[in-house]
Amino acid sequence: MTNLRTQYDRMIAEGTLRPDAAQEALMPEFDRIRDALLQPVKKGLFRKAPEPPKGLYLWGGVGRGKSMLMDMFVNNLDGIPARRVHFHAFMQEIHAAMHEARKTGVDDAIAPVAKAVSSSVRLLAFDEMQITDITDAMIVGRLFEALFADGVVVITTSNRIPDDLYKHGLNRDLFVPFIEMIKQKMVVHELASPTDYRQDRLSGSPSYFTPVNAESREAMNAVWKDLAGGEAGPLTLRVKGRDVILPMFRNGVGRARFHALCGQPLGAADYLAIAEAVKVLMLDDIPSLGRTNFNEAKRFVTLIDALYEAQVQLICSAAAEPEMLYLEGEGTFEFERTASRLREMQSDDWSKA
Structure with a gap:
């Protein structure tokens, strides 16, 4: 031993x-x-x-x-x-x-x-x-x-x-x-170390990968391995009598595909619980958004707002750059704020306080 x-x-x-x-x-x-x-x-x-x-x-x-x-x-x-x-x-x-x-x-x-x-x-x-x-x-x-x-x-x-x-x-x-x-x-x-090692590992590294393809998936997997390490399992959060499941979680880092969090009937309370539980959220495969998936887009906006307010680090793969994710349909103007927040959340000094 x-x-x-x-x-x-x-x-x-x-x-x-x-x-x-x-x-x-x-x-x-x-x-x-x-x-x-x-x-x-x-x-x-x-x-x-x-x-x-x-x-x-x-x-x-x-x-x-x-x-x-x-x-x-x-x-x-x-x-x-x-x-x-x-x-x-x-x-x-x-x-x-x-x-x-x-x-x-x-x-x-x-x-x-x-x-x-x-x-x-x-x-x-x-x-x-x-x-x-x-x-x-x-x-x-x-x-x-x-x-x-x-x-x-x-x-x-x-x-x-x-x-x-x-x-x-x-x-x-x-x-x-x-x-x-x-x-x-x-x-x-x-543990009063002056160094934030997680932020050090993220500093200067991309946190927004586009488009969604084999290369971006490989990059996401590499980040996950570096940050989470070891074997991960799901995290179940109890919110207002319901179970909200984050499919992969370890060492304060959560990971899920877009559909798992935004394709399900989740609301602000669910996303706030997720933001409280994680320091870093990795979100895979964000699609192009618009009329055909308007409800998913609305949930995505709510999720980003919750992560932003909690200063959670977001690492994601997406079909397009933030400004090009939502190009047509109701809510295009409102999504401009979300795109701006996605840009801000890519900065090196973005972390959970």
Whole structure:
């Protein structure tokens, strides 16, 4: 089993990474958790299991390497049951499992669901902890209390300090004990690197590929591989009681074809949820727009507005340049603003704040 520092140094020597003092300062925290997890779990009537180590709440700006370091750590925990999952996707799984548990007539659906999670892993690694939904806010405290009680160690990344989780949310006073639990059970560490590595990778690189052909698809795939890395899966967002699915998601980067987001009956709330969930959206195969696909064009305008207001990086392939996408039919004049925004979103300094 290779420790994180050894792998980190090797990647620097290979030129894959650049030395970063803020990232290097985190190594003792990961080593602390790793060393504790490597200790054998004592079993028997009179043998008390060792106290689990404190987890790690890793927060900081976009592109500082939080997810990368966490992934490196989890991928080298050979033999230690661990799972890495996007926090929003995990909470969707919890909701579904609680729904099934209630069918059995249990009084407390959280207890069996938490037990099922804790029996399968010793470490949970969450990417992008954020609480925006009142239902999640009401569940997460009791869920994590049960997981911590069962000795599960939690590592999570977030763009927010714990005190800013669910900020201004409905009934937030009921959520505050969870914040205090995080501070008690996890080491809170800011990754204060001055470098936004994601923006560095995007700087000077095209973000709008046209026309849609084999060459542009290959270029999109290359960007996806560079930004997302590793195996991706769908992200399901619960919006007003409905599931909105982003087909591919990893490390804050989402990807979908135009039809998946604009050919479906989605609205502003759905696109706002997507903009909240991703830092970068890759949108493939935007067609020419006009009378024949007017509804899709309207949804596309709404999507771009949501991404623009949230300052989400957009990388896309399209049938034509922004000014030539919508040339005839109702809405041509209104689309001029969308074309202007598409141009602005291609600038090097466009990123999610």
